[in-house]
Amino acid sequence: MKALAWHGKRDVRVDNVPDPSIQEPNDAIIRITTTNICGSDLHLYEVLTPFMGEGNILGHEPMGIVEEVGPEVTNLKPGDRVVIPFQISCGHCFMCDQGLQTQCETTQVREQGMGAALFGFSKLYGEVPGGQAEFLRVPQAQYTPIKLPEEAADSPDDRFVYLSDVLPTSWQAVEYAGIPNGDNGSVAIFGLGPIGDMSSRIARHRGHRVIAVDIVPERIERARSNGIEVLDARGHDNVPEAIREMTDGRGPDSVIDAIGMEAHGSPATGLTQQIAGLLPDAAAQKVFEEARVDRLNVLYQAIDTVRRGGTISLIGVYGGMADPLPMLTLFDKQIQLRMGQANVKHWVDDIMPLLTGDDDPLGVESFATHRLPLEEGPRGYEIFQKKQDGAIKVLLQP
Numbered sequence: 504m505k506a507l508a509w510h511g512k513r514d515v516r517v518d519n520v521p522d523p524s525i526q527e528p529n530d531a532i533i534r535i536t537t538t539n540i541c542g543s544d545l546h547l548y549e550v551l552t553p554f555m556g557e558g559n560i561l562g563h564e565p566m567g568i569v570e571e572v573g574p575e576v577t578n579l580k581p582g583d584r585v586v587i588p589f590q591i592s593c594g595h596c597f598m599c600d601q602g603l604q605t606q607c608e609t610t611q612v613r614e615q616g617m618g619a620a621l622f623g624f625s626k627l628y629g630e631v632p633g634g635q636a637e638f639l640r641v642p643q644a645q646y647t648p649i650k651l652p653e654e655a656a657d658s659p660d661d662r663f664v665y666l667s668d669v670l671p672t673s674w675q676a677v678e679y680a681g682i683p684n685g686d687n688g689s690v691a692i693f694g695l696g697p698i699g700d701m702s703s704r705i706a707r708h709r710g711h712r713v714i715a716v717d718i719v720p721e722r723i724e725r726a727r728s729n730g731i732e733v734l735d736a737r738g739h740d741n742v743p744e745a746i747r748e749m750t751d752g753r754g755p756d757s758v759i760d761a762i763g764m765e766a767h768g769s770p771a772t773g774l775t776q777q778i779a780g781l782l783p784d785a786a787a788q789k790v791f792e793e794a795r796v797d798r799l800n801v802l803y804q805a806i807d808t809v810r811r812g813g814t815i816s817l818i819g820v821y822g823g824m825a826d827p828l829p830m831l832t833l834f835d836k837q838i839q840l841r842m843g844q845a846n847v848k849h850w851v852d853d854i855m856p857l858l859t860g861d862d863d864p865l866g867v868e869s870f871a872t873h874r875l876p877l878e879e880g881p882r883g884y885e886i887f888q889k890k891q892d893g894a895i896k897v898l899l900q901p
Contacts (some may be wrong), residue, residue: 586664
């Protein structure tokens, strides 16, 4: 089969690789019909290369058709249409019972000290072949896949593919933000990439006031066209102060950091990232684990921006050590801080009704900016990473 494979920093290629097969009795084989490039994929493309192996198959946002199931998979049959969450979870361990599928005790990558295994996401998360391919082996298929309802049989993939990551990640970001109910509840969202964009739509759909912050003109215009209030950070030397002026001098109730380690910030941390990428893998991994390789500029701004007693929801990915934190400010302002990978299956029942009706309240069918054949995946990575051609969400179709 054809698959997008990692061959080095900014080097993604279309490889011919063996078709996956059933290896465990609870496996399933999925024929991919649509798969996405995620902002987290760009971390592997650029920053987290020391944790990658040449030939790793990328991708963790796929959906498709069941081709084959193992003997212990009784909830699926060939021909079923499914979305595959980015994490692999069993559904019956202590953590899954808590709704914390990203901490699944059955698939935890203990040798790396990490949580549940993820598709297509480096040695840190199990080095499981990903879904930017023609076919995908799905472990723990008795629970992991999301089977689409019968009424979705004729709906386009665009309706449901974002259940793999974008929708539950954005939903959790809003949930963790703890925005007060009612018209007076306000949230500032830093970053209008796919997650920030969808988080703004979800928060607005719930009736909250949303103030989004970005510097990319296409992203700003896209959000404004969806009725989102946007602050163009290029025109403000002090973004937190500008947001306070928009919120009675107090600041918003909540802030969502949807940027993480891709934020433009300290030149020193950017240099550390570059140096780590040039070291042998073992040494580079040590740098990422022990040195300050994350840029905290946006997190600092979030702490400054949120009102006293407010909540920060950190959904942007950070990949290494990051200190110092302004602990005095966090303590003095009595800020609550929540974070973590999205627990996909935990949120599906809340999100599905917004996808199966006649309307499209979150605009999922028009969410993608680019649709490319799998063979053009390397170009998709390039334009997404460089923010060219208005690329905000790239769908790939094998």
